[in-house]
Amino acid sequence: xxxxxxxxxxxxxxxxxxxxxxxxxxxxxxxxxxxxxxxxxxxxxxxxxxxxxxxxxxxxxxxxxxxxxxxxxxxxxxxxxxxxxxxxxxxxxxxxxxxxxxxxxxxxxxxxxxxxxxxxxxxxxxxxxxxxxxxxxxxxxxxxxxxxxxxxxxxxxxxxxxxxxxxxxxxxxxxxxxxxxxxxxxxxxxxxxxxxxxxxxxxxxxxxxxxxxxxxxxxxxxxxxxxxxxxxxxxxxxxxxxxxxxxxxxxxxxxxxxxxxxxxxxxxxxxxxxxxxxxxxxxxxxxxxxxxxxxxxxxxxxxxxxxxxxxxxxxxxxxxxxxxxxxxxxxxxxxxxxxxxxxxxxxxxxxxxxxxxxxxxxxxxxxxxxxxxxxxxxxxxxxxxxxxxxxxxxxxxxxxxxxxxxxxxxxxxxxxxxxxxxxxxxxxxxxxxxxxxxxxxxxxxxxxxxxxxxxxxxxxxxxxxxxxxxxxxxxxxxxxxxxxxxxxxxxxxxxxxxxxxxxxxxxxxxxxxxxxxxxxxxxxxxxxxxxxxxxxxxxxxxxxxxxxxxxxxxxxxxxxxxxxxxxxxxxxxxxxxxxxxxxxxxxxxxxxxxxxxxxxxxxxxxxxxxxxxxxxxxx
Numbered sequence: 198x199x200x201x202x203x204x205x206x207x208x209x210x211x212x213x214x215x216x217x218x219x220x221x222x223x224x225x226x227x228x229x230x231x232x233x234x235x236x237x238x239x240x241x242x243x244x245x246x247x248x249x250x251x252x253x254x255x256x257x258x259x260x261x262x263x264x265x266x267x268x269x270x271x272x273x274x275x276x277x278x279x280x281x282x283x284x285x286x287x288x289x290x291x292x293x294x295x296x297x298x299x300x301x302x303x304x305x306x307x308x309x310x311x312x313x314x315x316x317x318x319x320x321x322x323x324x325x326x327x328x329x330x331x332x333x334x335x336x337x338x339x340x341x342x343x344x345x346x347x348x349x350x351x352x353x354x355x356x357x358x359x360x361x362x363x364x365x366x367x368x369x370x371x372x373x374x375x376x377x378x379x380x381x382x383x384x385x386x387x388x389x390x391x392x393x394x395x396x397x398x399x400x401x402x403x404x405x406x407x408x409x410x411x412x413x414x415x416x417x418x419x420x421x422x423x424x425x426x427x428x429x430x431x432x433x434x435x436x437x438x439x440x441x442x443x444x445x446x447x448x449x450x451x452x453x454x455x456x457x458x459x460x461x462x463x464x465x466x467x468x469x470x471x472x473x474x475x476x477x478x479x480x481x482x483x484x485x486x487x488x489x490x491x492x493x494x495x496x497x498x499x500x501x502x503x504x505x506x507x508x509x510x511x512x513x514x515x516x517x518x519x520x521x522x523x524x525x526x527x528x529x530x531x532x533x534x535x536x537x538x539x540x541x542x543x544x545x546x547x548x549x550x551x552x553x554x555x556x557x558x559x560x561x562x563x564x565x566x567x568x569x570x571x572x573x574x575x576x577x578x579x580x581x582x583x584x585x586x587x588x589x590x591x592x593x594x595x596x597x598x599x600x601x602x603x604x605x606x607x608x609x610x611x612x613x614x615x616x617x618x619x620x621x622x623x624x625x626x627x628x629x630x631x632x633x634x635x636x637x638x639x640x641x642x643x644x645x646x647x648x649x650x651x652x653x654x655x656x657x658x659x660x661x662x663x664x665x666x667x668x669x670x671x672x673x674x675x676x677x678x679x680x681x682x683x684x685x686x687x688x689x690x691x692x693x694x695x696x697x698x699x700x701x702x703x704x705x706x707x708x709x710x711x712x713x714x715x716x717x718x719x720x721x722x723x724x725x726x727x728x729x730x731x732x733x734x735x736x737x738x739x740x741x742x743x744x745x746x747x748x749x750x751x752x753x754x755x756x757x758x759x760x761x762x763x764x765x766x767x768x769x770x771x772x773x774x775x776x777x778x779x780x781x782x783x784x785x786x787x788x789x790x791x792x793x794x795x796x797x798x799x800x801x802x803x804x805x806x807x808x809x810x811x812x813x814x815x816x
Contacts, residue, residue, distance in 0.1 A: 206258030207635040208323040209519045213772055214565065215246055215315050218572045221756065222749050225311050225576070228583050234309055242312055249294055249316045253323035256285050261324040264465020265638050269406075271457050276405040276467045282327055286408040290360030294320065295331045303342065303354045310575040310582075314508060318568070321505075322512035325642050326465030330363060330403045332505055336498040337364030337415050341434065344485045344494045349434065352444060353413060362436075363409035366498050367398040367416035367471060375655060377417065377492070378426035382473065384418040384433060384481065394418055394435055394481045395474035397455070402649070404469025405437070405454045411446045412437040415498065416473065416481065417491045430491035433481035435473065451479035462641030500603055502650045504574065507606035510614030510646045511567045517621035517639040518560040524625055524634070525553050547624075556624050560617045562779040562787070565749075566742035567610050573745060574602045597672035601664050602741070608656035608731075609738035611646030618643045657730035660737070661714050673711060680704050680744045687751060692777075696747060696784040703740050703788050706795035710736060713798055724806050729798045736791045743780075743788045750780035 219225045219242065229237050264279040271277075289295055298313040299305020320328040338357035341349055356362040373379035382396025396418060398404075405412065414435040423429030438446040455470035473479045484494055525548040532542035533549050547553045580595040618640035622629035629636045647653045665673050684701045687693055710733055717725050753773035760766030760773075 204259050204263055206254050206323075207261065207520060208254055208258035208319075208516055209523075210250060210253075210319060210322060210515060211519065212246055212250060214568070216243070217749070217752075217772070217776075218569060219311055219315070221752055222569065222745075223311065223572055223576045225309060225579075228309065228579055231583075233307060233582055234579075236306070237308060237312075245297070245308070245312060245316065248292075250319050252288075252292055252294065253319040256288055257320065257323035257327055260285055260327060260465070262635065262638065264324065264326050265462075265642075266464075268459075268464040269457055269467040271454060274454055276407065276454060276457060276469065278330075278406050278408060278467065279465050282330075282406075282465065283408055285324075285327060286330065286360060289320075289331060295335060295360070296358055299335075299338075299358050300342070303338075303350075304358050310578040311572055314571050314575040317505065317508045318512040318515070318571075320512075321509045322516045324465070325509055325513055326463040328509075329463070329466045330406060330408055331360070332502075333366065333403045334360075334362070334364035334409070334413075336501050336505075337366060337413055339501060340415060340432070340484065340494055340498045343497055344432075344490075345434075346485060349482070349484070352440065353434070356411070356444075357413060361409060362411040362413055363403060363406065364413045365401055365403050365415065366495065366502070367401050367404075367414050367435075368495065369398060369400045371397060371399050375652060377430070380417055380419060380430060382416065382418040384420045384431060386420065387480075390482075392418075392420070392433060392481050392483065393474060393477060394433060394479040395477065397473070398471045400458070400649070401469045401471050402466055404467060404471050405457075406467055410438075411440070414452065414471070415484070415495070417495060418481070420488050423489055427492045429489055431488045432484040432491035432494045434484055435479065435481040439480065451476050461644055462638070463645055499650065503603050503607035503656070504571070506646050506650050507567070507571055507610030510610035510612075510643065511564060511571060513639050513643045513646075514560070514614040514617035515564045515568070517618045517636050517643075518557070518564050520635055520639075521560065521621040521624040521629075522548075522557055524628070525557060528625075528628075553624060556620050558778065558782045559786070560620050560624075561775070562746065562783040563613050563617055563742075565776075565779050566746045566783060567606075567613060569745035569749060570602065570738075570741055571606055571610065573741075574599055574606055577602070593668075594675060597668055597675060600667060601660075601672045601676055604656035604660040604664060604734060605738045605741060607650065608647070608653040608660075608734050609742075611643070612653060612735075614643040614646055615640065653734075654727070654731055657734040658727060660734050661726060661730045665711055665714065676741075677704065677708055680740060683744055683748060687747070690751070692754060693747060693751060693780075696750075696781055699784045699788050700740070700743050700747060703736070703743065703791035706792045707733075707737050707740050710795045710798050722801070725801055725803065728803070728805060732794050732798060736794050739783075739788055739791055743783055746776075746780035746783050750777045753777055 226239055228234055260281045267279040269276050269278055296305040297308040298310055301307045334357050338354055341353050357364055368377050370380055384392040384394055386392050416433050416435050417430045418433055419429050420431055436450055437452050439448055439450045441447045451474055453472045453475055455472050458468040526546055528547050529544040530547050533545050534551055536542035577595040577598045581592055584591040621636040628634055684697050687697045714726055753776035757770055757773045760770055
């Protein structure tokens with residue numbers, strides 16, 4: 198294989214896999230052509246998959262390495278994005294790829310979330326750094342749509358949805374980090390009802406850029422006299438450029454870029470320090486009309502952002518896996534393992550070597566399992582939209598599953614993304630460590646996913662501290678019941694039965710561990726909970742992934758039985774066999790660790806709490 202030119206598209210995706218998930222496993226067709234998805238049918242879904250993938254390969258993919266090499270720069274207080282980004286931004290909105298799930302009332306297309314999740318994977322896989330800019334604009338607009346006044350919706354939603362204006366979310370401050378309640382940014386109310394904002398925010402993705410005419414910042418600040426902690430925070434709309442009465446943009450709004458971060462990855466995304474009100478002239482308006490509602494409002498955007506991070510994770514991991522797969526098929530090195538002692542044996546493609554095959558199947562199973570989990574969550578979101586106003590019980594169930602799965606998608610998806618990218622580099626060997634191939638960039642880009650939008654330990658604490666007990670534990674019980682139902686229905690399956698037994702054992706381990714976490718909180722052993730939270734999240738995630746992989750394998754086996762013999766069914770037969778082998782590998786080689794993790798939790802090791810600060814090192 199000749200090394201690709203740096204500006205060449207390296208992105209690739211398996212569209213057959215996407216169609217399998219949408220139509221064969223999760224039956225998207227069941228909700229199409231009826232409210233609220235009247236405009237969508239299978240043909241429209243297929244067209245969007247094909248055309249959005251083509252767009253990503255032709256427009257975004259070639260810019261991925263360019264953005265990494267060139268990065269962003271700060272000139273005269275303004276951020277300049279890498280070459281080609283502005284043109285790609287304009288083409289993105291012209292094509293409508295960022296308005297798929299936006300309400301038709303605001304110029305969108307009202308597509309199912311299931312489809313949007315796949316398209317977002319394409320966009321992030323082709324160019325994760327670029328796709329952060331429109332993703333943040335979408336999230337900020339969604340907050341205004343949900344919580345803003347009618348006047349705010351009329352002013353902001355159109356330009357933010359069509360790419361005229363961008364958007365950000367501004368939480369983190371230098372002294373506070375993830376401790377959002379320690380925010381010291383202030384908001385002083387003026388006679389006209391607006392506020393003067395003063396403070397500094399750091400790590401603001403897309404905090405400034407030259408892609409849009411204006412940038413609408415959503416920033417948390419504390420009004421004078423508000424309660425301490427997160428309860429006293431309010432959310433404010435703060436445009437980079439002030440907006441005139443006729444909705445045109447005017448002068449700078451005293452929002453200034455202090456610096457941009459020089460990062461390990463996603464170099465095409467500007468990560469800014471933003472100073473609000475250095476001249477006491479930064480004007481913001483409250484989102485809605487009620488103060489001290491900032492955190493509930495911001496969590497609307499945060500939950501969407503956390504799902505998006507999971508999508509980013511599987512997107513980059515999938516690109517790394519498929520590139521490694523191509524390399525393994527092409528690269529010849531060493532004889533077949535059956536002839537390893539024969540110096541005259543022909544050199545074979547490295548995909549014939551057992552350990553390379555193990556790495557490829559490991560990556561395949563993790564990527565496909567996490568993608569299935571994301572689409573599962575998206576189908577729950579679609580069901581919420583479909584049943585709202587028709588069946589409250591179903592809305593409650595599906596929304597409960599969305600809430601429960603968000604930390605799994607974000608944390609497990611992002612953790613595994615980095616690990617898959619690492620395995621992809623290992624598959625290449627020394628070539629993977631060079632910039633001649635894309636996997637080293639994928640690995641660097643992927644590391645941030647486990648950190649931003651709430652570090653993965655925050656996701657784990659959200660799971661064990663809030664989500665397990667939500668609705669009196671009903672959401673967790675519904676999840677466990679769904680898994681148990683699958684196990685019961687398939688435990689005697691001629692092929693899958695032994696694999697389902699592994700899932701049953703892991704399912705039981707997760708249920709028991711959830712009860713152990715609850716017992717610790719009642720027994721005064723609360724310090725053990727944060728020590729075990731990450732472990733438990735991984736356990737629960739691997740049960741969910743194994744369940745969905747095995748469900749996919751069951752469908753694949755049924756479909757295989759109906760295929761024609763010979764060449765006519767060969768391609769589909771190979772695809773379905775891949776589903777079976779991915780599920781088998783995960784059930785046999787990954788899932789058994791869940792039982793061991795449950796045993797480790799039961800040992801109640803408090804060593805990290807018991808060791809003194811001075812005992813970590815004597816330097």
